Amino acid sequence: MVDVVTGDPLLAALDDEQRVAAEALIGPVCVLAGAGTGKTRAITHRIAYGVASGSYDPARVMALTFTSRAAAELRTRLRALGAGAVAARTFHAAALAQLNHFWPIVVGGPAPRVLDFKGRLLGLAAERCKVKVDTATLRDVAAEIEWRKVGLVGMDEYRVRLASRGAPGALTAEQMLALVEAYEELKDERRAMDFEDVLLATAGMIESEPAVAMQVREAYRHFVVDEYQDVSPAQQHLLELWLGGRRDVCVVGDASQTIYSFAGASAEYLLGFERHYPDATIVRLERNYRSTPEIVDVANRLMRGRPGALRLAAAAPDGGDPAASGPE
Structure with a gap:
């Protein structure tokens, strides 16, 4: 037809x-x-x-x-x-x-590996900060990190929001910020990134590298x-x-x-x-x-x-x- x-x-x-x-x-x-x-x-x-x-x-x-x-x-x-x-x-x-293609050209070496999930690294971050958290709270912390990153909420703005909306579970704002900082440090030490970082890193590369933007x-x-x-x-x-x-x-x-x-x-x-x-x-x-x-x-x-x-x-x-x- x-x-x-x-x-x-x-x-x-x-x-x-x-x-x-x-x-x-x-x-x-x-x-x-x-x-x-x-x-x-x-x-x-x-x-x-x-x-x-x-x-x-x-x-x-x-x-x-x-x-x-x-x-x-x-x-x-x-x-x-x-x-x-x-x-x-x-x-x-x-x-x-795009990140895997351009990273070796722009940065050198292979792109960082992508974490399957945040839970294990957040657990290590909690140990580093000496903050006691249960599995449910770790899930909430992971969701909070995802929300902040995909919402393009910078850390300065996040500190302000955290003061008004509160931290996940029974965490204080100070504990939450310490967990986030330790989590990011552990990722860097292990040359890893999470799924949200993939979006942010690709965007950053296109913004900062005119040659990458042109090719994309x-x-x-x-x-x-x-x-x-x-x-x-x-x-x-x-x-x-x-x-x-x-x-x-x-x-x-x-x-x-x-x-x-x-x-x-x-x-x-x-x-x-x-x-x-x-x-x-x-x-x-x-x-x-x-x-x-x-x-x-x-x-x-x-x-x-x-x-x-x-x-x-x-x-x-x-x-x-x-x-x-x-x-x-």
Whole structure:
């Protein structure tokens, strides 16, 4: 089957809303996609259509998401659509690849190893500081460190915030600061970095090394960010450095589906996209293929009044099978 207007089979597989998203290939694009509206189908067909039409060089497209599983699904779908040369990675995987490539050139030697988890090193930090902590408190301390780093909260600002919000568990502010300092010292001594450092170090290298910035921006021209409502300040900063002032970015998300706020993510970047890019193309996917009309109605009532909430419409007729109603 081919699209009757363009003759393109990639577009024929989409509903009207999804097709608008797929055809918006130029400039900043924001796809506001409610649950069950086929956003993954829309963005993978958009990328594949851009490649097939000659608008995109597949080797210079980067699709970004937040979990390895989601990145693998994007790669699988893109391969099936003839766009297997497109890179689909998590923010951390993309940053780590760049860090491993440029570190030997800029710093010399291999890049520091990445810690699988912080717990063991935090335990050693507690011993060094002579602070007694249990496993639950160590987990909370690790989460606090992650929140500070991905939120781009500097240590001076963190000290102020710590005084007002308190430290994890039964720790005092002084104990928490000592733990953080000892943890960072132990990392340096072991030539290690945590996952948050990967984002920060890559950003720092692009900011401080013009040659690195030029090569990174030459390598990737078009960016697509899935689940954009879950982007953190550190990830947003890195995305802006990758773009280098260019406008070839498409973001996809739903402010109602933010799930990483506890870890520093903010839907404000999605909600403020149109303010940042006043001439952006805004596409809304509001046709739900996953749920019955009754469920969609309840969801709409629950989300009513929330910032960025979409008004979904069930694709399935009353009592029908949502999965049989169209393209998700």
